[in-house]
Amino acid sequence: MSADQALLKRLADAALAVVIGALTVSAAAFDQDTTPLDHALIVAGSLALAAYRKAPRVVLAVTTAALSAYALHAQPGPVAALPVVAAVHTAAQAGHRAVGAAAGAVFLGAYLAAGPVTHGTVERTALLAGWFLCAVVSGLAGRNWQAYLRQTEQRALEAERTREEAALRRAGEERLRIARELHDSLTHSISIVKLQAGVAVHLARKRGEEISPALLAIQEAGGEAMRELRATLDILRTDEPTGTPALLVERARAAGLTVDLTVTGRERPLAATVDRAAYRIVQEALTNAARHAGPAKIAVQLDYGEGELTIRVDDDGTAEPSCPPAEGIGLTGMRERVTALGGTLRAAPREEGGFSVRAGLPLEHA
Structure with missing residues (x-):
């Protein structure tokens, strides 16, 4: 992950925590019994969500404790459970399903014990229990989805690597084919030149004539060129210096x-x-x-x-x-x-x- 991507994720997490906190604070503003201490508990529990990627269990503990204390003190409406639902979801997504379910149970117990048990209180508590159940299930589904995406990405990378290896193998085969073609074609032509030069040298010696240095150079250069061609073919086969x-x-x-x-x-x-x-x-x-x-x-x-x-x-x-x-x-x-x-x-x-x-x-x- 690049530095820019990491920064964007941190900003997104902070924005999520601010939005959840703002919604919860706005709902609490309509309750007449809400005190500055309650607002502080809401803000602390909500802003802790910004660190859910690094420490999901710590965030779950802080958010559950802060919002449970707020529920016991102010007897708020169901919106007060929103930060805890988010923390339970992120904990379940990180693989801590049992801890998330336990945190949801703690908050529900605090919410139910905050005031007299009435029909409306039981209904709201049951509604919140459904929220927490959905948070745990969706967190587990999200974890499985992330695992599926990682496996898909790995398969795609493996397929790409296989394609690259096949392309390199085909390039190597084509390189050898070209090397063989060049070797056969050029060696034939150079061997004729070398042969003609050798015949000329042989005839000059047989006649007792002085051999031209240029003719000897042609003969030597022809032999050297053939050796170089063979060496080049060996390089293309083995990729080693000669x-x-x-x-x-x-x-x-x-x-x-x-x-x-x-x-x-x-x-x-x-x-x-x-x-x-x-x-x-x-x-x-x-x-x-x-x-x-x-x-x-x-x-x-x-x-x-x-x-x-x-x-x-x-x-x-x-x-x-x-x-x-x-x-x-x-x-x-x-x-x-x-x-x-x-x-x-x-x-x-x-x-x-x-x-x-x-x-x-x-x-x-x-």
Whole structure:
């Protein structure tokens, strides 16, 4: 329950107590024998109803005692029982049916003993007994109704959770289907490229010709792309990372990039979500640098703080602050990963030239 809802309930309870008190005081004003003490008893017994949610038995005791004393002193009409009827109803609704019935009996005894027993007094007492019986029964019915509403709400929540689980399961199945389709399609095309490059390398060696570095790079890149596709399919199946940023740096160096890796802080195992996000951020940053930075130097920094892992990938390429690049799919996916973990990301050209990617991943969130 929110604070606003709790406040509204307290105001509603206070308004109910004021209305009941006002009705009882108004009826007592027409009795000539009503004294200031009687008005004080009515007000005390009525205003106590404002706390019936927190302490229904205490409210029942206070209201019954105050109004019984008023009945014994002033011999009022049947309206004097209204606060006690309300207290009996709320007590029965809270599960205290026997206590509520006993309180009603106490008030009826006081009401009957307040004056001479006449035919009219007996009729009024019988009428009040019917009121109290209705209060107990309606309170019990209200309690059962509340229990039914709670069960209905729980069933609705359970049904909603089941629907969400089914939707997640269907999404996972669709993700695997897409992964298999991409793997089969792209692997076929890349394998042909790799095969052709391998044949060309083999023929060049057989003829004793010098092998072009570009041809070797194509062959190596094809094999690396196939491994990456298999690794991606494994991630979609298991949702686990397939390497480390250090391995990505080694692969980038093998592909001809100039990359330096710096690790500071207390290096330690990370949660799967943070580990996977760090791997993908470094991978995407290195990929963007290889595509757009040209023959640049790249610096990868990992700082293991107490509560945050800071990742920074800088290059001294051709990017300029005056011409910021459009954010593509790679940077968008990177930002979504960081945002999902409650972290921060800045990807923009540097003032001194080149491009910088800086991500902060909170460790306690994971």
